[in-house]
Amino acid sequence: MESRKEYAVYWGCWIQARMPSVESACRMVFDRYGLTARDMEGASCCPDPVVTERLQRELWLSLAARNLSIAENMKMDMVTLCNGCYETLFEARDTLRTNDQLRGVVEKTLATVGRNMPSNPGLRHIVEVLAQDIGIEKIERSRTDTLKKLKVAVHPGCHLYRAHDRETSQQKPKMFEDVVAAAGAEPIKYRLRRFCCGYPHRVVEEEFSLKEMLARKLQSIWMSGADCIVVACPACNIQFEFGQLELKRKYQFDLDGGGIGIPVIHVVELVALGLGIKPEEFGMTSHRGPIQNLIGKLK
């Protein structure tokens, strides 16, 4: 009997604290495809690439190295479901490989808490696990008709383009679209696909983040006729869901002609739906957006 591949799943802050449906869907999808999700004992915030890295690179890098070290000690690839966490862990792993001075600081710091320096940690984004480790063909073969004719606006998010060179920067966004199509939905084209959702700006200036970033993006998506937005990052998810409400309440924006907005889900939730798992089984109704609109369109 073939052994199940195990992953050290890095849930980050947002999923466990705000989006249990994403964790639940991920565990179910892993289970269906014969993978095992192992929790990382004592993992901390990645930490975030916007606030902590800007304040002090040594702390940011040491905490990221600690997380990578936990996964490496589990002898598994670390997988993250968040673009921001991926950005931090990717950048930290590269910095530890190339910057001897910072590597020395981190090594000494980790030693004070009895942690070893990660030597060659494996890091995967959930999109890579779905598209490469499970595989597009396998997802296609195992899908139901649940998502048939569902028009999906894929929002890759900025950090999904993170790569070592320009040539490979489009790989993960392309995988994302392939996964959506393989799950049975129809990825639609829209104008501002590459545009940021505005989440990182939100902590500095909410009005700019919502009116100048999110509203432009949403308008482009609504004009495309999408039934829902699919993201690969919980921070983008929160920005789309709460941002829509705030645009209406605080700034009287009416981008969808008096409608109730557009639902947003994470890519693992979409794959779970494609597998025929019912929305209530993984708690999809806990989303704050108009999720019933999406449920009404499922077959």
Add this chain to the structure above:
Amino acid sequence: MNTLPTALVKETEVAKALREELQADFVDESRMFGDRPIFLVRKDAIIQAVKILVDDFDARLLTVTAVDNGVDFELIYHLAIKSLVVNLKTLVPKEDSQVSSITGVVPGAISAEREIWDLFQIKFEGISDARAYIAPYEWRDAKSPLRKPLAGIVGSYQKPTVEKLMQTGQVLPITSSIIKEREKLKLPSIRSTPTQPDAVKEIRTIAHEVKFDKKTGYDLDKNKLRY
């Protein structure tokens, strides 16, 4: 009393004397450039430190300078021992903005201390004349031109992230409604830092080790930013 001729006084002897007499009040020794040693001492020991240099090494006060580094004030006492110039440095928390005057040891320090009061509003306790000194008359009512706002380097929008990270290891609280939702979905219990006190201690130890607490003004005992 040190019996060596002052011309032969070496930096190591000064450091040794300060370290031995101040004990725990001697915090650190560093170097700004070339032959300029910096001795960091606790604020409450500044009079004693100056007295050691003046009495034992015939030190002469050149000036006192102040810097607002955002979180604390740095007061630097520049003293000459013949050709050797040493800097005694102490940190003054911006919350209380006061330090003992050294005019009891070096009366001539009064002009530098009054100037610092003018420019930074750092109060020198025990000074014989605390009047403003160099600021224009129209600036003398609580307008200290070189004093930055009581804000530190952590912006107001960054504070919740910093405090949550130091308190729980993550940046969002796990609310009771989320715990209920997780139970309903039969999710396993959370194994990351919010439920692991020892792991949070590790985060705080790391923060202290890389001097994040010092840089941002995070009080690890009170577990919050000082301001």
